[in-house]
Amino acid sequence: MGHDASLRYTVAAPMSADSSPPPPAEETPPVSAVPSPELSRLWFALDRRAWNYLVVVPAHPGAPAQDAAQALMEAGAPYPEPPLRLVDATGIEPAGAPRMVLEVRRRVEQGERVIVVIDSLITHPASLPLALAADTALMVVTLGETDFGSAQKTLSLVGEDRFAGSVTFPRPTKKQKRAAADAAKKKKTP
Numbered sequence: 001m002g003h004d005a006s007l008r009y010t011v012a013a014p015m016s017a018d019s020s021p022p023p024p025a026e027e028t029p030p031v032s033a034v035p036s037p038e039l040s041r042l043w044f045a046l047d048r049r050a051w052n053y054l055v056v057v058p059a060h061p062g063a064p065a066q067d068a069a070q071a072l073m074e075a076g077a078p079y080p081e082p083p084l085r086l087v088d089a090t091g092i093e094p095a096g097a098p099r100m101v102l103e104v105r106r107r108v109e110q111g112e113r114v115i116v117v118i119d120s121l122i123t124h125p126a127s128l129p130l131a132l133a134a135d136t137a138l139m140v141v142t143l144g145e146t147d148f149g150s151a152q153k154t155l156s157l158v159g160e161d162r163f164a165g166s167v168t169f170p171r172p173t174k175k176q177k178r179a180a181a182d183a184a185k186k187k188k189t190p
Helices: 037-047 065-076 096-109 125-133 148-158 174-188
Strands: 008-010 053-058 084-088 113-117 136-142 163-169
Touching: 037 065, 037 163, 053 065, 053 096, 053 125, 053 148, 065 084, 065 113, 065 136, 065 163, 084 096, 096 113, 096 125, 125 148, 136 148
Parallel strands: 008 163, 053 113, 053 136, 084 113, 136 163
Antiparallel strands: none
């Protein structure tokens, strides 16, 4: 993928299956302990791309892009300059995407680094302007679930050269899938 085709990290931790409310749409990294060596290597590999606006793109619907973005926030937390911000743009409407691009660019102009997490472009093409406006992209793949066609289509929609690489997550267990489905149901009911 792009110039750094060798950038690929496997996240050993399973996807989150708790039913806690999602984090706010925008957040700054928490003050935390030193990230794992694997996350640190991912952070520095991405840092070589000299980005200020990075988009986290799921290769298929349901890939854990939010988990990947949270991991990047954890990895970047020990390095407070420039300030790092996470923007959750999942579920964005077509009319909202251009406004979100302008907002992210404004934050970058103010000296922030912004990580934007979006929905799968396969099922939610309204996210495409956010991906195309980014300095670089990171693809999120779920082992045993991401099909080659979805990953290839995602690459072609955004442009292979725009991707710094990918992160892989293990397939969630049945228990994790049930917990995620239950959490989604709770989220939908008022």
